[in-house]
Structures are given as structure tokens and as C-alpha cells.
Amino acid sequence: MDTTLDPGLGLRIRRTESLTSLIRRELERMIEVGELKAGDRLNENALAAKLGVSRGPVREACRGLEQSGLVHVIVNRGVFVREISNREAAELYDIRAALYALAGRLLASKITKKQVTELRRMVREMEEAADKGELNVFYPLNVRFHEAIVQFSGNGRLLSMCTSVHREMHLFRRRTLDMPGRMKISNAEHASIVDALEAKHGDRAARLMEDHVLKSRELLFGPLGTPAD
Amino acid sequence: MDTTLDPGLGLRIRRTESLTSLIRRELERMIEVGELKAGDRLNENALAAKLGVSRGPVREACRGLEQSGLVHVIVNRGVFVREISNREAAELYDIRAALYALAGRLLASKITKKQVTELRRMVREMEEAADKGELNVFYPLNVRFHEAIVQFSGNGRLLSMCTSVHREMHLFRRRTLDMPGRMKISNAEHASIVDALEAKHGDRAARLMEDHVLKSRELLFGPLGTPAD
DNA sequence: CTGCAAAAGATTGTTGACAATAAACAATGA
């Protein structure tokens, strides 16, 4: 298989985007999809060869990934896809809860009818997926629902932060226990959140968003505080 | 003036740390201090020559800085120290408020007597600085006070996020109006925060932290929402 | 066979050179 970065289209693309950013996105994709698993080392030579470029842009891309927390670099040893410990995952849940609460509060004060409709549509689709027990339909909708709320909140930096946190959490091994009734419970919370948003009740929306995230956290780590590791 | 990166010590240092990270810290310092101002372009050749290295590590360092939001890169044009608009600064204030609230909540549940003493000492020193009207003493103490709370909270990722947000906000032109009585008011809030922490009253600590940040925001932008630009 | 030491190999860190692009400037015509 030839996974080169479009050498044919290269001439057109290269004008508006550097190889570095293309490679960074490609690496993010590989990590997201699982082509690169937590703990894997990124071999610069191999990657450069595989993508049909030299090591320079690959190294630059890795430096960006390092800062965004997706990989960590050990001098003279290489860059490794980060492994998220239980403890770190728990920390990220707390942060996500705080950021989502903010998103809810901000959005409640400015949400439009159109946005409410959009969110309600997602909730309805998730409801169908939950009824049929289709987790592979529910899950991406769930992601998009949360993303939409953060995006609608209008705080650009908040959006990029949430995206970053979300990417990092993906590195965490344990998937949320897909308990049978979990989808319906989760979606009921979604409905309440949209209600609060529509009512422009900022405090309630914030609290519901926070609880929604912390409930996921509890499902993984139990009701008490941070796990040892 | 020779601002080379210690070519003498280089040999020793290079073993445990790459030039890239040294340069990134140096650039962060230059931005922090104001040697590089918002909007300035970072000339790769000039920087490389000044630091006595080649362009490679400089470029890698810039990619890290880009991801952390301190600079932005325009393809084929160069990397520029980011300019923070009023709007973005306001967004960052909101985020900081949410993160600090989390820090307060977390710390309240686990603060030690020793940490309370430490915080109280800082408040006392700030009180003295406020009495004498010494802003240049008050300000760094103020920073350390907030940093300490975040650090004591025990959430590592939260600490790095707050540091990052703080750095970014430094790029914002308008300094907080140093109104005459401002320091004393601010420090009274600090005292209340420590009280809430000592009482292990998480909700109250969270709310006080949030209000404390949002009050700074109001001082800059007024009581209503986000400024246009 | 095991443990250690030294050499060979692989990989990262760094550099200088070349190619591609954008900015600055000069020349031309209206």
C-alpha cells in the first residue's frame, strides 16, 4: 500500500499548507484511529519514508504533538504516543467537567432557536440509537452533541481546549463500560441539558453539564476521588 | 553582546536536554519579558545566529510555541508573536475563572495545615505591599499565590493548562488598571478564599475563585458580556 | 551456560545547502 502524502497533488497543496501541518494531522488521525497505540514509538525514518517526506517536517510535527499532550519525547530515545494513567484520566475528567460547565453557562445566555432545534434533533437521533442498542451509532452522535454545545458557546479558545482534552482522553485504554441502560440514562441527561439551555438557565445548564461528565467519571473510577494510578 | 546559548556548557547540557527545548524556553522568556512583542516576527536566521545554533531546532521550538498559542504561523511568511484581541482576552478570562474554580474545589477537599500557613503568609506579605502601594511587589506575589492554589490542587494537567492560559494572557496589551485601592480589595478576596479552603468548603472556595477572576475581567471590559473586539 | 565488554547497527540530534515562495525595489507605460 502506498500511503504517501499525495505527491501528485502536492504542488497545489504545498502553497497553502506546510508539510508539517499535514503530517501532524495525519499523525493525529493515526492515533485517533488506533493505528498508533499508546506507548508506541514514532520512528522518524520510518514515518518519513512512509509519508514520502524527509525527517525535518516529521520532527516539527512531533514537537507540536508533544505540546498538545498526545506524545511525549525522551531525549535521544524518541517520541512515544502518550499513555494515560488512571490518575491522569481522572484529572482530565475533572477538567472536562469544568470546561463543559462553562460552555453550558455561556451558551445558555445566547442560544438561538435554531441551535435548540439542532440539539433536539441530535437528542432524538440518539434516542433511536439507544432504543435499538446501537452503540456505534450513539457514540459519534454523543461526541457531536457535546462538540456542538461547546462550539455554540462562542468561545473559540474553549473549543480548541475541549478538542485537545478530548483527544487526550482517547488515549485512555478503558472504554466506558457500555452498560445496557447506560445510553438511555445518558440521553435523558442530554434532554435535561437542552431544556436548561432553551430556558436560558445558565446555572442549571452548567450544573447539568458538570454532573453529566462527572457521572461518566464515576462509572469508570467509582464515586470517590482520584484513583492511585 | 553575545547571547549564545552557553556553548561552553552546551556539551554537558546537551546530554539531558535538546536544543529545541532550551530554545523554546528562551523564546518563552523573551516573550514573557517583552523582548519580543505581540505582532513581532521571529526571523529564523537571525534567531539561529543569535543563539549560536542552526535553524532546525529554532523551527522545532516554534512549532511547540504555536501549539501552546504563543505564536501563530503563516505559511511562507513566518511565525509571529500572537496578538490577543479584547475578545480573545475576555474568552481567556472566562476559561481561567472556570479552571481556578476547579482548583479551589479540588484543593478545599485536601488542603493541609502547612499549605494553609503558606497561603496565609503570602496574603500577609501582599497586605504589606498593598499598604505601601508597591505594585511591583504585590504583582509577583499575586501570581505565586494563584499558582500555589492550582499546584496544591494536585491536578497536574490543570496546572499546565493554567500556566499556558496565564502565558497567553500576558500577550494582552492592556494591563489591569492599577486603581489605587485595587490591591487591598483583591487581597481581601484572597483572604476569603483561604478561609473557605481552610474550612474545606469546596463550593464556596470554587465560587470565590471564580468571582475573583471575573472581577478582574469586569475591570477591563465592563460588567456586560464579551467585547466586540 | 552465564555474565560482561566491546564492537556493530540503528536511531535521534544537528547542521548546512538547495528549492520555493514572498517582499522590496526598479523600470516602464499611461
Place this chain on the structure above:
DNA sequence: TCATTGTTTATTGTCAACAATCTTTTGCAG
């Protein structure tokens, strides 16, 4: 005089080679 086009210069994007470091293998003594 001004706008436009062509040319030169400066700067960034990319690459391939070299140096430093780490890992693995091999050889040898016990």
C-alpha cells in the same frame, strides 16, 4: 504622478549528510 510589471533580494520550506547517542549483537572469559 501613479499604477503595473519584471527583477532582485530576503526568508521560509525541505532535504540529505554528518555527529552523538542509544540498543543490540557478538565475542570472550569464567
